[in-house]
């Protein structure tokens with residue numbers, strides 16, 4: 001029996017496709033990473049079907065690529081080898097459990113940020129999840145597995161830090177669990193005290209199996225909130241201020257954008273012009289609390305930090321959200337309400353790419369300065385985004401490029417991104433959602449023991465090397 005017939009027997013003929021149109025759609029993403037067509041796409045709806053697909057793949061040595069919406073902006077679901085089968089998990093979209101006491105939810109891979117927001121608003125309005133700037137139709141689980149960043153990251157770290165446990169089908173077909181859920185369903189309160197086997201799936205880009213369920217922390221909705229915008233000049237002064245604000249522990253989140261990104265959100269058409277004398281960065285600050293007094297007291301802490309900074313540069317300004325709305329209109333509120341389509345403007349061209357990293361805060365300002373020069377050298381808009389992470393234990397920055405995918409521009413994007421990454425790696429930054437070209441650069445520099453350990457883990461879990469082959473140099 002050929003693979004298509006075998007897969008059709010498992011999931012039904014409507015859910016296996018190998019037509020030109022499907023293979024084309026799944027062969028690429030918005031990035032500059034070279035496209036490559038898969039052989040087929042299969043859409044399972046149960047764990048059992050996933051196990052049967054994996055059994056067939058092991059027997060035929062067919063590469064499998066877990067997929068939900070392919071919006072990772074790293075080329076992570078583009079096949080690297082011939083004959084790959086995309087395992088599209090969109091049909092597995094159940095919110096299985098919400099525990100309002102231990103504050104977690106258990107969800108399947110196809111659950112999106114939009115689903116979660118709607119479900120919690122309807123059934124648990126006292127609870128919230130955390131959202132990235134990503135489109136609402138992308139996978140919550142995939143983002144957590146990719147260690148993404150979201151609108152609680154300044155206070156609480158990467159989305160991977162919210163994982164309480166998971167269930168996964170290994171590349172050899174066994175169903176396994178990690179986290180407190182090993183004692184039974186309804187018990188997914190945390191990962192400790194246990195060997196932390198969640199790490200076998202976190203950051204692996206779908207190379208170690210298919211996660212079929214994930215338990216993620218949710219949070220109390222605070223009754224009061226306040227927002228403000230901070231406009232700043234120069235990279236060193238901007239990162240200094242962000243560091244102080246994040247360390248003050250009074251903010252939920254801080255999102256800093258270069259002015260061209262702010263203007264893009266305001267609807268100013270491409271290419272966004274930058275004028276002399278205007279601030280370099282605009283930062284959105286989010287504060288919440290149990291009472292108006294608490295929120296105002298927290299806001300006063302931020303005001304004080306900015307007042308002190310003004311002694312060095314009086315141009316730094318903190319603006320209340322009321323004033324922002326007066327200037328920009330009610331539209332400004334759409335930037336506060338996640339998940340949001342506000343950032344879909346990033347996808348106005350067929351091309352979107354970035355070099356994004358997590359970095360030691362001591363190198364954050366230097367990275368921003370150097371990155372800015374590189375982006376300007378290649379003639380792209382300065383669309384930088386930075387976020388203090390986990391109360392400033394580390395920083396995040398990314399340089400975003402939106403672009404038309406003609407050959408000349410693609411070449412320029414590749415060169416610019418390579419130069420940005422080399423520069424970032426020199427500063428000890430770790431790229432996230434790392435494309436193949438970037439992992440190749442990274443693994444040249446990392447501790448060899450780490451690479452050997454990765455190889456051992458991969459070989460043990462996936463002896464036939466069928467899961468998303470070609471990533472992480474494996």
Ligand SMILES: Cc1cc2nc3c(=O)[nH]c(=O)nc-3n(C[C@H](O)[C@H](O)[C@H](O)COP(=O)(O)OP(=O)(O)OC[C@H]3O[C@@H](n4cnc5c(N)ncnc54)[C@H](O)[C@@H]3O)c2cc1C
Pocket residue numbers: 065066067068069070071072073076077089109132133134135137138139140141142143145146147148149150204205206207209210211212343344346347468
């Ligand atoms: C405009 C825009 C803005 C964005 N902003 C942000 C942002 O602010 N913060 C942020 O973190 N991200 C951001 N992203 C990135 C992206 O949206 C998220 O990472 C997204 O949630 C990934 O979901 P996906 O459905 O696209 O996953 P996919 O791209 O389909 O999969 C991602 C990876 O996970 C693997 N995978 C998927 N499902 C499984 C599974 N069940 N088991 C094992 N492996 C699996 C895949 O093989 C792949 O390697 C943004 C993207 C866009 C387009």
